[in-house]
Amino acid sequence: MTIPFILASASPARRKLLQTAGIDPIVRQSDFDESKVPLSDTIALVTTLAQCKAEVVAKQWSDGLILGCDSLLEVDGESYGKPSSPQEAITRWQKMRGNQGILYTGHALIDKRQDQQLLRCGITKVYFADISDEEIAAYVASGEPLKCAGCFALEGKGGLFVEKIEGCHSNVIGLSLPLLWQMLKELGYKVTDFWNF
Template sequence: MSVPVFVLASASPARKKLLQLAGIEPIVCSSNFDESQIQSEDAIELVETLAKCKAETVVNQFSDALILGCDSVLEIAGNIYGKPESPQDAIARWQIMRGKVGILYTGHALLDLRQNQQLVSCGITKVYFANLSGREIAAYVASGEPLKCAGSFALEGKGGLFVEKIEGCHSNVIGLSLPLLAQMLAQLGYSVTDFWQS
């Protein structure tokens, strides 16, 4: 049986690279979904709803596809953070995050147009942040990297220097849990190896 095309409804270079490293060459179709439309105090509900909305936004562009939408937030001390809005915002966040433990939530929505099915799930990973100095925070924010990331850090970039350890799925922190994706594909009757490029 042929497999449907795999569509990533996200402009995130990190998510695309994770899929490519796992052998999946996705069609990238950015959803451009207005995330401010969705509000929730519950981190899991928020990321799952946003992931589903992102995937649904691109559905009408395909007839036979598996569409993956994802969204990540970081929760620290009961507060939910997405991408920082400015360098000042990123600095203020790191002043809260340093030396603390955060929980990174990534919502995954997988829409199978061929079987008319959808799965929604959330990956959860604990992140232990180093106790950065003010100078280190300023230098990291000045690099520009935190401004592109939920939680104001990129584990796969310079931000990896400031994460002491994680508990849970490593790729979830980068924006897409590969083990969770494999489980979701299996629930739909696919093997992740079906999507490897020969």
């Protein structure tokens, strides 16, 4: 079966996850204005943002599967996207250290061939190490936390500061591979249909 698989995200981490799983997606950034979705419920927010991103990109295709994703980290009942400045990243890490957070990733999969759409949310609990101010400053100075919704990259330097996770590992990186497998199955596809041999 030849059907295009389009990732509606410019995230290198999401693209790499898909490639590691055998899917080499066509990447199309949505440029959707996230401020248009003023929802306070975290699950509703990430799934709606994922849906909006996928729908913007889906308009450009007559065939294929379009995957949109959006992630937020909730700590002490407050949700966070990417930090807007190094100072914000430092303040956030001071709240995160020795604490735990919940990483929510909304997934929207649009099937243009069958005119169907699925929305799901991956939820993973993350336990952070009690790192020092010096380590926080050095990590933020590396620039990595500024590119990530949770202010850390599990697959990068941030992985040093995560003591354990409960739930899907890849969800923390930005895309739950087991959840994607389930969604593809629900639409009647086999993940192997998208493998590039």
